[in-house]
Amino acid sequence: MSSNQRTKIVLVSGGFFQGKSLISLGIASQLKFSGVITTDMIRNVLKINYPEQIYLSSLSYLWHDLDLIKQVDKTSNTIQNLLLHYMNNMEHVVVEGIHFSKQFMKWAEDQSLCRICVNNILPLSERVLLKSVTRSRFRATTSLTSSDEMIDISTSNINNSRFIKDQDDIEKFHKTIMQASVNCGFELIEYDDIDIGIQKSVEWVRQWYNL
Numbered sequence: 001m002s003s004n005q006r007t008k009i010v011l012v013s014g015g016f017f018q019g020k021s022l023i024s025l026g027i028a029s030q031l032k033f034s035g036v037i038t039t040d041m042i043r044n045v046l047k048i049n050y051p052e053q054i055y056l057s058s059l060s061y062l063w064h065d066l067d068l069i070k071q072v073d074k075t076s077n078t079i080q081n082l083l084l085h086y087m088n089n090m091e092h093v094v095v096e097g098i099h100f101s102k103q104f105m106k107w108a109e110d111q112s113l114c115r116i117c118v119n120n121i122l123p124l125s126e127r128v129l130l131k132s133v134t135r136s137r138f139r140a141t142t143s144l145t146s147s148d149e150m151i152d153i154s155t156s157n158i159n160n161s162r163f164i165k166d167q168d169d170i171e172k173f174h175k176t177i178m179q180a181s182v183n184c185g186f187e188l189i190e191y192d193d194i195d196i197g198i199q200k201s202v203e204w205v206r207q208w209y210n211l
Contacts, residue, residue, distance in 0.1 A: 007087045008033065008209050011108055012096035012201070013181045014118040015174025017127035017163070019194050023118050024096040026198030027205055031092070037082070039097025043075045076104035087111075098177060105184035114208040116201055117181035119190045124170065128163050129155065130194070 008031070012024045024036045047056040055067035056074065076099055086093050100108075108115055120127055158164060182188055187204050191197035205211070 006209065007090050008092040008114070008205075009083055009086065009111075010094045010114045010116065010205055011100065011105075011186070012094060012116050012118060013098070013100050013105075013177055013186060014120075015098060015177050016170050017124060017131055018118045018120045018174065019127070019130075019191075019197055020096040020118055022194050023116075023189075023197050023201050024094040027201055028094045030198075030202050031205060031211065033092040033094055034086075036094045036096060037079075039075050039079060039095065039099035042078050042082070042097075043071065043099060046074060046078060072099045072101050073103075075099035076101040080104055080107060083113075098173075100177075100181070102180060102184065105181065105186070109185045114205050115181070115184070115186040116204060117178050117186040117188050118197060118201070119174075119178060119188060120194075120197070121190055121192050124167050125158055125164060128158060128161065 010024075010027055010033075012020050012027075014020050021036070021038065024038075027033065028036050043056060047053070050056060053074075055070045075097075079095060079099070083093075083095070105115070122130075163170065178188070189197060189200050189204065191200060
């Protein structure tokens with residue numbers, strides 16, 4: 001089977017406020033994949049199916065927190081089974097998020113899946129502001145009315161947001177994910193502009209799958 005006939009699956013890892021969603025959407029759109037799956041989406045489904053499992057209900061910046069480790073393992077196992085389904089059906093998909101266990105990343109390496117870790121080198125304050133803008137636009141286009149802390153952030157109040165107060169934990173969390181990803185063969189994509197990040201990522205996927 002030629003590389004062009006293989007199921008094309010792309011994993012996009014990284015911490016909070018790195019631009020994973022926009023990078024993944026850019027890859028899927030430009031390469032005409034079936035779509036994008038977020039690991040947080042899988043976590044939410046698991047939370048509904050297993051409401052008694054408290055560790056599925058919240059997310060912590062602390063990588064060594066026991067509940068987070070259990071959450072990542074449970075989500076990764078589900079993603080792996082889901083990807084086997086996509087592979088059997090020859091569907092192309094991007095999976096992005098923080099819930100990639102080391103065991104899952106090793107499995108992805110064994111399967112020769114295309115793997116990317118994104119590293120947005122802009123200051124955290126600028127990354128948070130960018131996310132608040134994209135979240136606000138999404139809410140406007142979908143007519144959502146529920147409250148969302150992200151859309152209330154602006155240049156005037158960003159320094160008082162919990163994200164800036166938790167900056168050290170957020171950055172430490174990302175660096176841990178980045179190191180684990182690189183150790184498992186993920187290509188590190190660095191950028192300070194999301195369009196450049198998308199371009200670099202698409203180019204890497206094309207090279208990986210000889211498109």
